[in-house]
Amino acid sequence: MLSSKNILLGVTGGIAAYKITFLIRALKKSGANVKVIMTPDAKAFITPLTISTLSENPVYSEFSNSLTGEWFNHVELGLWADIFIIAPATANTIAKMANGISDNFLLATYLSAKCPIFIAPAMDLDMFAHPTTTKNIKQLIKNNNKIIDAKYGELASGLVGKGRMEEPEKIFSIIKNYFEKDLTLLGKKVLITAGPTIEQIDPVRFISNHSSGKMGYHLAEKAAELGAEVILVSGPTNISLINQKITKIAIKSAEEMYDAVFKYFNASHIVIMAAAVADYTPVKQEKSKIKKKSDSIDIQLTSTKDILATLGKKKTKKQLLVGFALETDNEIENAKKKLLNKNLDFIVLNSLKDKGAGFEGDTNKVTFIDKNNKVEKFKLKSKSEVATDIFNKVLSLL
Numbered sequence: 001m002l003s004s005k006n007i008l009l010g011v012t013g014g015i016a017a018y019k020i021t022f023l024i025r026a027l028k029k030s031g032a033n034v035k036v037i038m039t040p041d042a043k044a045f046i047t048p049l050t051i052s053t054l055s056e057n058p059v060y061s062e063f064s065n066s067l068t069g070e071w072f073n074h075v076e077l078g079l080w081a082d083i084f085i086i087a088p089a090t091a092n093t094i095a096k097m098a099n100g101i102s103d104n105f106l107l108a109t110y111l112s113a114k115c116p117i118f119i120a121p122a123m124d125l126d127m128f129a130h131p132t133t134t135k136n137i138k139q140l141i142k143n144n145n146k147i148i149d150a151k152y153g154e155l156a157s158g159l160v161g162k163g164r165m166e167e168p169e170k171i172f173s174i175i176k177n178y179f180e181k182d183l184t185l186l187g188k189k190v191l192i193t194a195g196p197t198i199e200q201i202d203p204v205r206f207i208s209n210h211s212s213g214k215m216g217y218h219l220a221e222k223a224a225e226l227g228a229e230v231i232l233v234s235g236p237t238n239i240s241l242i243n244q245k246i247t248k249i250a251i252k253s254a255e256e257m258y259d260a261v262f263k264y265f266n267a268s269h270i271v272i273m274a275a276a277v278a279d280y281t282p283v284k285q286e287k288s289k290i291k292k293k294s295d296s297i298d299i300q301l302t303s304t305k306d307i308l309a310t311l312g313k314k315k316t317k318k319q320l321l322v323g324f325a326l327e328t329d330n331e332i333e334n335a336k337k338k339l340l341n342k343n344l345d346f347i348v349l350n351s352l353k354d355k356g357a358g359f360e361g362d363t364n365k366v367t368f369i370d371k372n373n374k375v376e377k378f379k380l381k382s383k384s385e386v387a388t389d390i391f392n393k394v395l396s397l398l
């Protein structure tokens with residue numbers, strides 16, 4: 001659920017500190033990586049040993065370890081975190097965060113962190129109701145922090161009022177919702193093809209193309225980021241995948257790509273054919289190396305199966321099919337023909353006439369044409385940004 005998310009917890013010196021153990025357990029159970037920073041005062045309420053045992057990481061508290069001389073990098077820790085939760089946050093820590101004071105490791109990390117920050121105040125009712133605290137909390141909200149509001153109830157002082165830290169289960173569900181809100185493709189199966197195909201002439205020679213596979217790999221990473229289960233059928237490339245939710249099926253020829261695609265097609269909700277599939281393959285693959293004999297040789301080629309066109313014929317109303325068109329002339333007209341002939345929901349056109357577009361680079365300049373003939377032109381972007389645009393379009397059509 002929170003698998004491989006990096007969650008940084010900041011614990012300050014309030015009685016609610018002991019409840020953080022329940023939050024750490026829930027986070028670890030759901031697969032998150034958890035690191036904890038404690039202020040010196042927090043250690044009076046719960047031991048670092050308990051926290052480090054539960055989080056399976058050392059606890060950070062000081063800028064350096066006086067015994068080993070080791071320096072802890074608050075900037076690195078801030079960058080490591082996908083999310084930073086300060087709970088419980090005392091009136092003192094809230095005041096310091098609101099005013100940029102950095103006199104302990106937690107505060108220095110807070111000032112360095114670039115990720116979303118959630119703060120769960122916990123204090124006695126009068127401290128919570130004090131106008132300075134109200135002003136400081138307002139300042140933290142203004143600075144883009146999210147406040148997990150304190151609750152009304154019995155307080156450690158014996159008084160009853162607003163100031164209790166939100167329950168760990170509720171904080172856990174706020175974190176979970178935060179990560180899941182972007183998982184717009186959760187439960188969807190996405191099939192993507194990428195890279196070139198290789199059509200063997202003899203054991204040493206082949207016909208292929210300049211496709212790097214970058215566009216398809218960015219699409220696969222994006223789909224996985226959005227929560228989809230991804231099958232990536234890929235021709236030979238030298239790109240490594242980051243997200244472990246992507247299953248890669250390595251193929252070489254157009255025929256192998258056809259077989260792999262149809263193995264997964266029926267179960268897929270979204271199919272994106274970003275591969276540069278060879279249109280022709282040698283009629284005969286020589287078993288031995290062709291020897292040099294005459295000044296010229298003829299290699300007879302036969303057309304491969306058009307995978308996308310076949311998918312277009314078989315697709316159901318519940319499946320969304322996206323193709324690519326790489327053109328050099330009459331781009332829009334040719335792309336529209338492909339969209340229609342291959343029965344696509346939309347087509348991503350790139351023209352080799354555009355600088356920075358096409359096969360090998362890290363950028364692409366694309367135009368989308370959908371089955372309602374809507375044409376959307378985009379400026380030159382990184383392939384990762386193009387992948388985001390493609391999935392925005394997919395989501396608008398789902």
Ligand code: CTP
Nearest residue numbers: 273274275277304305306307308323324325326
């Ligand atoms: N495609 C496919 N199977 C093939 C050839 C292409 O699935 N045998 C897919 C590509 O992955 C792409 C789309 O069809 O999504 C268009 O590919 P492209 O090479 O631009 O067009 P072709 O249909 O091959 O036509 P042409 O080469 O004449 O432009």
